[in-house]
Amino acid sequence: MNRIKRVFVANRGEIALRIVTACQELGLETVVGFSEADRDGLAARRADRAVCIGPAPAAQSYLREDLVVQAALGTGCDAIHPGYGFLSESPKLASRAREQGLTFVGPPAEVIELSGDKLRAREEAARAGVPVLPGREVASGAQARRAAEDIGFPVLVKAAGGGGGRGIKLARDADELDALLTLARSEAGAAFGDDRLYLERFVAFARHVEVQIAADEHGAVVHLGERDCSVQRRYQKVIEEAPAPGLEPPTRNALTDAAVAFARAIGYRNLGTVEFVLDADTGEHFFLEVNSRIQVEHPVTEAVTGRDLVALQLHIADGEPLAFAQEDVVFDGHAIECRLNAEDVAHGFMPTPGTLSLFSVPELLQLRVDTHLCPGSVIPPYYDSLMAKLIAHAEGRGAAIDVLLQALEDLDVEGVETNRMLLISILGHDDFHRGAVTTDWLERAIV
Amino acid sequence: MALSDEDVREILRIIDESDLSELRIDTEGFSLHVVRGDHAPSAEPAPRPRQAPAVTREPEPESPSTDGLHTIPAPMLGTFYRAEAPGKAPFVEVGSRVEPDTIVCIIEVMKMMNSVPAGVAGTVAEILPDNAELVEYGQPLFRLQPA
Numbered sequence: 001m002n003r004i005k006r007v008f009v010a011n012r013g014e015i016a017l018r019i020v021t022a023c024q025e026l027g028l029e030t031v032v033g034f035s036e037a038d039r040d041g042l043a044a045r046r047a048d049r050a051v052c053i054g055p056a057p058a059a060q061s062y063l064r065e066d067l068v069v070q071a072a073l074g075t076g077c078d079a080i081h082p083g084y085g086f087l088s089e090s091p092k093l094a095s096r097a098r099e100q101g102l103t104f105v106g107p108p109a110e111v112i113e114l115s116g117d118k119l120r121a122r123e124e125a126a127r128a129g130v131p132v133l134p135g136r137e138v139a140s141g142a143q144a145r146r147a148a149e150d151i152g153f154p155v156l157v158k159a160a161g162g163g164g165g166r167g168i169k170l171a172r173d174a175d176e177l178d179a180l181l182t183l184a185r186s187e188a189g190a191a192f193g194d195d196r197l198y199l200e201r202f203v204a205f206a207r208h209v210e211v212q213i214a215a216d217e218h219g220a221v222v223h224l225g226e227r228d229c230s231v232q233r234r235y236q237k238v239i240e241e242a243p244a245p246g247l248e249p250p251t252r253n254a255l256t257d258a259a260v261a262f263a264r265a266i267g268y269r270n271l272g273t274v275e276f277v278l279d280a281d282t283g284e285h286f287f288l289e290v291n292s293r294i295q296v297e298h299p300v301t302e303a304v305t306g307r308d309l310v311a312l313q314l315h316i317a318d319g320e321p322l323a324f325a326q327e328d329v330v331f332d333g334h335a336i337e338c339r340l341n342a343e344d345v346a347h348g349f350m351p352t353p354g355t356l357s358l359f360s361v362p363e364l365l366q367l368r369v370d371t372h373l374c375p376g377s378v379i380p381p382y383y384d385s386l387m388a389k390l391i392a393h394a395e396g397r398g399a400a401i402d403v404l405l406q407a408l409e410d411l412d413v414e415g416v417e418t419n420r421m422l423l424i425s426i427l428g429h430d431d432f433h434r435g436a437v438t439t440d441w442l443e444r445a446i447v
Numbered sequence: 448m449a450l451s452d453e454d455v456r457e458i459l460r461i462i463d464e465s466d467l468s469e470l471r472i473d474t475e476g477f478s479l480h481v482v483r484g485d486h487a488p489s490a491e492p493a494p495r496p497r498q499a500p501a502v503t504r505e506p507e508p509e510s511p512s513t514d515g516l517h518t519i520p521a522p523m524l525g526t527f528y529r530a531e532a533p534g535k536a537p538f539v540e541v542g543s544r545v546e547p548d549t550i551v552c553i554i555e556v557m558k559m560m561n562s563v564p565a566g567v568a569g570t571v572a573e574i575l576p577d578n579a580e581l582v583e584y585g586q587p588l589f590r591l592q593p594a
Contacts, residue, residue, distance in 0.1 A: 036585065052583040053524045061584075066557040067524050074526060074581030096557070 001026060004079045004103055004318045008033060008072035009043065010093075011083030012062060013386060014372045015294070016043035019081045022310035031075040033068060035061035037380040042372045049075060056382045062086040065093040069100055079103040079317060081310075085384065088293035089116055105317040107269045107292045114266055115292040119160035119198050121266075125287040128265035130258040133277070133286045135200035141181055147199045148177055154202040157184050161192025163289050165235020170202060205280040205438045208232065208288075209244045211259035212301045214312055215268045216322045223256040224305050225331055227297055231426060232439050233349070233447060238419075239426060240297035241336040242304045245397060245435040251278070255285055262287065270316050271309060280438050296339070296389070299368060303335035303393035335393040336400045338408075338427070342385040344417040345447070353381035358414035366394050366403045379416055387418065397435075401427050422446070517567055519589040521582040525554035525561065529578045539589075543571045551589055554582065568594040 006029040009019045016032055020043050023030045032047040037056035044050035053071050054061030061067065065087055072080050080097050082088040088106065095109035106112065114120055119137055126132045134151045137160070138144040148155045148171065157180060159167030169184050171177035181197070189195035212224040228244035229237045244252070259274035273295050275288040298309045307329075316322070344350045356377050361369045371388035373379070379387065392403035408424050425446055431437055437445075521527070529537040529552055539551050545565040554561045569591035576582050 051524065051581070052585055054584045066559070070526070070556050071524055071581070074524075 001028060001314070001318050002320070004028060004314060006031065006048075006075075006077045006079070007105070007314070008068070008075065008077035008080045008102075009047065009083070010062070010068045010072075010080055011086055011088075012038050012041060012043065012372075012383065014370045014389065015083040015296075016041070017046065017372045018370055019043075019083060019310055020046050022308060022314065023081075025308075026311055026314060028314070031072070031077055033061075033071045035382075037378075037382055040378075042374070042377075051075060056380060058086065058382060062383075065090055065096055068093060069096050069102065072097070072102055073100055077102065079105055079314075081105040081313070082293065084293050084296055089291070091116070103317050105270070105313050107272065108267075111266060111268055112292045115272070115290045116163065117160055117194075118158065118163050118289050119196060121290055122198075122287065124266050125262050128262050130262050130287045131285060133200045133203070135198055137196060137198045138181075139196075141178060144177055144181055144197075144199060145174055148174065151199060151201050153177075155199045156202045157181065158198055158200055159184070159188035159192055159194070160196035160198060161188060161194035164291070165232075167191060168235065203277050203279050203286075205440070206230075207244070207278040207280055207436055208237075208275065208439055209247070209255060209278050209285070210273045210275040210291075210295075211256050212295075212298070212309070213259050213263045213268065213272050213274060214309075214316065214322065215263050215270065215272070216316050217269060217319050218321045220322045220325075221260050221263045221268065222322060222324070222326045222329060223260050224301050224307065224309075224329055226252065226255055227295075227300055228436065229297060230437050230439050231432070231442050233442050235439075237297065237339070238442060239336065239338045239423070240300055241334065241397070241400075242300040243331060243334065247436075248283075251283060251285065258285070258287065262290065266290075268292075271313050280436070296386070297337050299370060299389060299391045300335040300337045303368070303391060304331045304333060305329055306332065333393055333395050334397045334400045335391060336397070336404055336427075337389050337391045338404055338423045339386055339419075340388040340390060340411075340413075340423065341419045342379045342387050342416045343419050345419050345422045349419075351381065351385040352417040353379045353385075354416040355379075356413065356415040358412050360412040361388065361390070362407055362410035364392075364403055364407055366392055366400070367407050368393070369407075387413075387416075398433070401433065515593070516572055516590040517569060517593050518587045519551065519563070519566060519591065521554060521584060521586045521588050522563060523554055523556060523561060524584045525556040525582065527576045527578065527580050527582045527588065528553040528555060528560075529574070539571050539574075541571050541574060544594075545569060545571060545591065563588070565589075565591065567591060570594070 007023045009016050009032045020030045030047040032044045032050040033053040034044045035056050051071050053067045087093040091109040091113040094104040097104040122132050138147050154172045157169045169180050185195045207230045209226050209228050211226050215221040226244050227240050227242045229240040231239040273291040276285045277288050278285050342352045344352050359373050359375050368391040390407050392400040394400040405427050546568050549565045550562045551565050552563050572592045573590035575587050
């Protein structure tokens with residue numbers, strides 16, 4: 001590493017620990033900024049230094065870019081890693097860090113801003129020759145009706161400031177569209193500070209396939225293959241895998257080519273993910289959005305490519321050219337990740353904060369576990385319910401499924417309700433074993 | 448909204464059963480301020496002074512230690528300054544007598560200067576951080592001998 005010596009970790013939970021570990025392996029010092037609720041967290045304990053940036057509610061700590069930048073400066077850091085969630089896609093944090101001479105481990109503020117504007121990203125994708133779903137911005141009820149007639153019902157109403165499954169509504173006919181448009185607009189304004197809406201064709205049987213890209217500061221762009229994240233509940237991913245099962249090589253190449261072309265067209269820098277919807281009936285693919293951060297599910301890509309993506313983010317942020325070319329990226333075996341959450345599946349997936357009296361994950365040869373928890377850990381009520389990511393890497397998909405099933409069976413967890421049994425039902429389901437499922441499958445077949 | 452005697456009795460019953468010492472409800476066209484016991488209302492329910500944006504909720508003061516001193520914790524993370532500007536006299540020194548609203552220091556967050564009041568009356572016994580040091584949220588700043 002050249003410029004970066006000490007990294008401020010502006011996150012919590014498993015990803016904060018993951019970043020601390022990656023930094024330590026690169027010989028970098030770390031400072032973790034934690035909220036009062038995470039004082040005893042593993043990331044804070046493992047880091048060289050940890051500072052309390054504010055009270056437990058995220059709006060007063062993890063979402064305050066002024067506190068994050070001040071804390072990074074005050075502790076002598078030269079870089080900020082934002083992880084995922086919280087401020088990871090905040091153009092304000094990226095630009096403020098840069099103004100203060102700090103390296104932001106992520107794309108430049110302008111690229112983050114473009115990625116966050118789903119409507120503009122869609123237009124840029126179309127301009128780069130990447131297929132997008134038929135659709136357009138609608139400023140009034142009359143425009144929406146005309147657009148919906150052109151597209152054909154059902155249509156999705158999406159918020160330009162949304163993304164990640166938020167701010168999406170389905171309208172099956174003109175009456176439903178009329179009924180939900182006003183509400184959608186005011187919700188979008190309140191939630192995202194941006195009330196622009198657009199309509200998009202609804203794909204009934206869709207797979208969610210995304211491509212991991214890496215772009216250095218010198219114009220090189222590569223992809224690190226795709227991930228299938230079609231096992232979802234209410235647009236929230238539950239299980240992710242690489243490679244995407246049953247993808248024909250021409251489709252795979254079309255997706256990765258499109259992702260690289262789009263990244264080049266918008267001047268993308270650092271790691272990112274280009275998401276596509278794959279029509280399971282027709283085989284067509286369409287651009288969905290780009291995420292300008294490390295993804296929760298990045299370990300499956302790490303498993304099949306043998307590359308440390310967080311280290312790669314740091315190398316790129318430090319100004320190093322990519323140390324490998326596209327043809328050096330080779331794929332080995334199959335990896336599947338499942339997210340163990342503190343939630344009560346039987347009661348509407350209510351989060352179940354509490355204290356873990358017991359937490360023990362089996363050690364298996366082909367299993368990686370990313371977690372910040374140990375017996376006695378407290379899962380606070382303020383943040384998301386992710387407890388651990390279990391990642392199996394085996395020669396084939398079936399073997400990877402078996403490793404995860406064994407890990408989940410042997411997992412000891414007491415003190416909070418978890419989604420363990422749901423994960424076992426999914427991984428043991430015939431539909432899942434047969435290969436690709438669609439994004440509606442989980443709620444249709446199991447929940 | 449018109450309140451009947453019955454409503455008032457019901458509100459008082461709810462407050463009696465709770466451990467609230469004060470309740471304030473302000474909605475459009477309706478304002479209610481109830482104080483338990485012999486406290487005088489701390490402010491009129493009518494227009495409240497606009498709060499300076501810099502005032503934040505303070506962390507709970509640490510429980511009084513065995514030596515009877517009161518700790519003032521940092522209400523936010525930032526850079527600790529003992530004076531308004533370089534070269535100016537410090538807000539307080541050891542031995543200074545303070546009232547609850549006496550400003551004891553400034554905490555700077557990205558060029559925003561946040562004044563920190565003492566919160567209690569007393570005499571400054573100890574000043575813990577060095578000037579211009581980064582302080583964390585909740586970090587003890589001053590120890591006071593309560594009045």
